[in-house]
Every structure is written in structure tokens, then in C-alpha cells.
Amino acid sequence: MTRSGFVIANLFRRRTRTILTLLSVTMAFLLFGLLQSVNTIFNAGADFVGATRLFTQARVSFTSPLPISMLPKLEAVPGVARVAYQTWFGGVWQENTPLIMFSLDPQRYRDVYPEWVMPEEQWQAFIHTRTGMIAGKQIADQYGWKVGQKIPINSNIYPQKNGSKAWIFDLVGVFDGKDEDWKKRTNLAFIQQDYFDEANQFGVKGRENFFILKLADSNHAQQVARTVDAMFENSPDETKTQTEKDFNISFVKQIGDIGLIVRWILFAVFFTLLLVVGNTMAQSVRERIPELAVLKTLGFSDGSVLGFVLAEAFALCLGGGLVGLLLASIAGAMVEKGTGGQFQLTVDYHVWLIGITVIVLMSLAVGLLPGLRARRLRIVDALAGR
């Protein structure tokens, strides 16, 4: 027998209670792992994009499109190398599968986003085919789209001039990312801006949801952003210019402050868990006061007895926590696979690191009070049942 063997044996003295507590810890950490990775998605905003591009949108909201007439003015701003623009199409595949899909000017977009890799002839086909569409490798693989096929896509915003929201595009290219980070983001599709302008019933011709400014020098990002916004201040189309990363974050936060929601849910979960595990530990120590006194009688120091109780709390939190995080990793991978990579619920090492920190803190929180009680125990009183 070892000290750790003794700790484990004590942990399972009330098997049912321990298993139920372990299950609650497991469930809490499963939830923690999944929610934390959701939080990461909503807060990351793609760290790898850097600050080489700025996004300019209407100050009120990017759903209020800006006039294309801004284009030459934006291009004239010192520090801006090239400008692209795009509009949200609101694509829906088949019955109800939303697609991340934009209309854009192919050549400008290609100039601003060299990270997308596609054969030259497919770029040329996209530039020269008005009904052309290109798709990222992920969604092309997921839906079995092949170059040369006609792809029927509905728009949940824009009807065609004949009133139908069912659009048909010619798939002329499939693009990939230049590295692993960009490859993971090939869940997008693009169509020709000219065709979209002409064919949509709403007549939003000449207006774009946002402009993308490629910078000559990323160090001037703040200065360029200030210049652009100052240029359109007090005009009918005031702008808000931010880095691509900030734009990505604000884009996903439209549905609410996910980070805050996640934090509150996790707070509630862990607070409840703290009470459950804390009560288990307190009860476990309370019901074996005489045993703890015997340990001290045999020569175990006050610190050793405190250590035993803390080790039990740690084993309880660690066991449940690791299983929970493992389940979250498996569930995340399944969600990612199930959605064809559209929802990348990766329980990465950041989440594991935070999880393990939480396990340690929680062990201290639930083990310290009963541990200190065990430490302070006076042998003669405890043995006499006082």
C-alpha cells in the first residue's frame, strides 16, 4: 500500500456518493470544455490574419451598405495598397443549410487575399464568367461539388428579378488555403458582384456591405483607419474602420456577447459544482473524525492529514475533470466532423490548460476547509467523540 493508494481507498469508501460526485464533475468539465471552445471561436477572430487588412463598414451596421463611389477615395488614402469589397449573399444550400457566401469583384479580391490558392485558369474563369462561383475546398468536398457543375443556391435575402430566391451558379473553381490555418477556413463561397448587382430584385446596385483595405504597411493600420473614418465623418455614409481580426470578432458577436453568456453559464455550473463537491468533502471528513485522529495517533503530522484531505479533493476533481475534458474533446471533434469543418469546436491545449488550472483551484476550494479542520483536530478530543 502507498499513500496514494490510501487516498484512493478513502475516496471510494462511499462508492455511490463518490461516483455521483465524479459524474457531476465530469459533466461540468464536459460543458466547460465545449463552452470554452465556443468562447475561443467567438473571441479568437482568427489570430493568424494579422493586421495587414482593414475592414470599412457603415458606422451603424454593416447591414447598411456603403456606396461603391467610395472606392476611389479609399484607394487614394495614403498607405492603402488595394481595395476589395464584398456583400453578404445569405446563401442557403438545399433545405436549410446556411452558407458563408459573398458577392465580390474577383480580381480585386484575389489581389487583397493572396492567401487563397487556386489554379490560374480557375481564377481566370471566375473573372470572366458572370454566373461563376468559386467554393472553398471544405464545402466543395462536403457537398460533393465539382468544377463544371451548376450549383443551385437559395438566398434568404435577395430574390432574382423574376421573384425567385433560387439562384443557379456555375462552379468554376475550388480554392484552398496557403497553410493549415487558411485551409481550415475554406468553408466559404464567392460569386461575381457584377452578376449579383444586375440580377437581384432589390436594386442594391452600387452598394457594398464592406470594403477591405489592403495596407502597404501594417504598422500604419491605426492611422489609415482614422483617416478613412475622418474622411466620411458627417456624411450620409459614416464609416467604421477596424482590423480584420476585430471585424471578425464583432461579426460573430452580433448574435450577442457570447463570451459573457458563456462566462455566466460556466460561473453557474462551477458554483453549483463547488457546493456539491465541497459538501461531499466536508461530509467525508466529518464522518471519519475518529479515523483522522487515529492517523495522528499513529504519528502522521497535522500537515500529512491536511495533505490526505487535499489529495482526496484533488483526485476527485482531477478524475472527473480529465474525463470531462476528454469527452469534450471527443464531442468537439465529432461536431467538427459532422458539420464538415464549418463549426470548428476544437478543445485545444488552451482549453485543457485552463481546465487543469480550474481543477487545481477547485481542489483547493473544496479541500482546504475540511482539510484545515482535519489539521486542527485535537487527538484526545476526537477520540473521545468531543
Added chain:
Amino acid sequence: MSESMVLIRNVTKVYERGRQKIEVLHGLTLDIPRGDFVALMGPSGSGKTTLLNLIGGLDQPTSGEITVGGRRIDQLSSGQLAQWRAHNVGFVFQFYNLMPVLSAEGNVELPLLLTKLSGAQRRKNVAVALEIVGLADRAKHKPKELSGGQEQRVAIARALVSDPQLLVCDEPTGDLDRKTADEILGLLQVLNREHGKTIVMVTHDPKAAEFARRTLHLEKGQLLEQAA
């Protein structure tokens, strides 16, 4: 038996219960030679268990000196006392006080976790201790699978396993029937006579006291007489 194992000089013990001070031992002086087997008798509240706790280093006197095995223990800190107990005293309680989650051998091995012995050496010592108390064949059994007498034998093996010279027993047969009690007392006698252990035993039972070499009577915190 001339060398003293326990030397108690003018010991008093006062407990504070709220505002009330209760003096349990009044200037008690006592010598217990090495290899002795002493039965401490007396009515409830006479201070038997208090004296036993002081001899075993579970508690500290309010005043006076206590020397056990040549070491003054009345001035040791709580940590030093714990260390001292681990190497010098074995304890046997009325209600055995075994760890219910551990097997007999696990219980006996417990004090050895405080030593630097290897796992193999610990197992060997445990086997010897269980052999001495006649329970080698019940090593894997949990306390609830043992009879009261067997549980007390395991407790005695636990008290012996680190080879202390002093055994402190608080009513070791108080929870046992006569026959089993006699067996346990016989075992303690063997440990005293054949293994040279000094034993101090608190008991209410005059028949149990007959197994000791001598009996000390306590009343109202004072030693009354010494009977051979």
C-alpha cells in the same frame, strides 16, 4: 526491569471547559520500569485515560515532567510529538479504530508509511506482525469481515509493526466477551514476556488486570496504591 521506561514527575493536568477549569491529575509521580506490564484501574473520571494519553504523547501535561524511553516528551511540539509517537509507541484502543477501507495488512502497514522502508520490507514486517498475532491467514480481509477479537489482534499487530518498546492500551478488552478478552490479554502477556514490550493498560476489569505484572489504582487524579 530496573531501568525506567516511563518517568512521571509531579504531573498535573488541567482541562478548560468553557470558563471552568477541571484539574484531572494532581501532582502525580510514577515510575514504570522497562519491560513492565502495568494495569491502570480506577473509577470513571479518575484520570486513567488522561494519564495514558500523557504517557503516549497524545496530550501535554499542564505542569510536571514526563520522560519516556529516556526522552523528555512534555516539552515537544505537536510535530515532534507526532514523530516521536511514530517510532516509540504503539496504541491499542477499546474499539480497535481500524481503517474500514483497508484490509488487515493495509491497516498494519499504515504506520510503516512513515518510515523509509521499501515496499517489500514493509510487506515483510506486516507479515511478521500478523504472524505474531495469529492472523496471517486473514491478511486480505477488511475489518468488517473480521470478528471483534480478530479486529483487536489486527490493531495489536498495527501497534507492534514499527517495533516500539512501549505499548499503550486503552481498555483493549472492553468490547470483547470473556473468552476473547482472555485471548487478547494472553497475547499482550506474550508480547510483554517474550518480546520485552513495556505495556501500560487502562482497564475497568479486575480479571484483565490480573494479566498485568502489577496494578496501579487512580482515584480523583491521584495514585492510591501499588499492588503486586
